[in-house]
Amino acid sequence: MRGRVAFGNPAPIRMGRGSGHRASQRRAWADFGCTGVRDDSPPHVSLVEVGVRSMKPIHPAMPERSSPRSTTALLWALAGLLLVAVVAVALHKAGPLLNPTLAEVAPLDPSCDLRAGPCDARFAGGGLVRFAIEPQSIPVVTPLRLAVETTGLDVRAVEIDFAGVDMNMGYNRAALEPVAPGVYRGQGTLPVCVRARMDWEARVLIHTGEGILAAPFRFMTVRD
Ligand SMILES: [Cu+2]
Numbered sequence: 752m753r754g755r756v757a758f759g760n761p762a763p764i765r766m767g768r769g770s771g772h773r774a775s776q777r778r779a780w781a782d783f784g785c786t787g788v789r790d791d792s793p794p795h796v797s798l799v800e801v802g803v804r805s806m807k808p809i810h811p812a813m814p815e816r817s818s819p820r821s822t823t824a825l826l827w828a829l830a831g832l833l834l835v836a837v838v839a840v841a842l843h844k845a846g847p848l849l850n851p852t853l854a855e856v857a858p859l860d861p862s863c864d865l866r867a868g869p870c871d872a873r874f875a876g877g878g879l880v881r882f883a884i885e886p887q888s889i890p891v892v893t894p895l896r897l898a899v900e901t902t903g904l905d906v907r908a909v910e911i912d913f914a915g916v917d918m919n920m921g922y923n924r925a926a927l928e929p930v931a932p933g934v935y936r937g938q939g940t941l942p943v944c945v946r947a948r949m950d951w952e953a954r955v956l957i958h959t960g961e962g963i964l965a966a967p968f969r970f971m972t973v974r975d
Pocket residue numbers: 915918919920943944945946949
């Protein structure tokens with residue numbers, strides 16, 4: 752019966768489900784002489800299978816390789832880690848410079864007023880520090896003349912650190928130069944404050960062979 756369509760039902764076409772249906776259909780077409788027709792349609796698949804297939808990558812055969820983008824991201828991450836390490840080391844090294852360990856802090860004399868004249872501080876070992884600021888009105892944003900006189904101390908360097916008493920006013924430090932035995936002078940400028948009145952503590956830092964001695968002096972500034 753090949754080559755021509757015959758009446759009748761040469762092969763059993765069952766309206767079954769799944770591949771059995773297609774297989775029987777193909778068999779039926781073959782029996783009808785439709786051997787030239789190739790059934791390239793995919794085998795019957797369920798909707799679940801279709802969903803799974805559609806989730807597969809478009810190019811599943813492409814090998815997993817690190818793209819230039821992920822390499823760049825990795826380099827940036829490494830650079831970030833390196834930066835963090837450098838900053839940590841720098842802070843570790845700079846910490847003692849910014850906040851040096853003090854061998855001694857002289858007691859504060861609240862009765863002394865730098866706006867009236869020089870003030871004294873005395874250390875336990877007998878050393879004396881005299882501190883004066885000019886102009887005595889202590890204007891802000893104006894170069895101030897700072898003077899320190901020491902007695903009975905092995906002084907290697909003198910600095911003045913200005914700190915806000917109840918407000919962080921940043922880093923304000925001035926290094927003084929020796930001008931005579933036990934006499935040190937320098938200049939410093941105080942920043943303007945958001946407040947009209949600002950309370951300050953000037954710490955005279957005396958660097959000695961046994962460490963840093965600090966002499967605190969409090970004063971206030973008034974904004975014009
Ligand atoms: Cu302030």
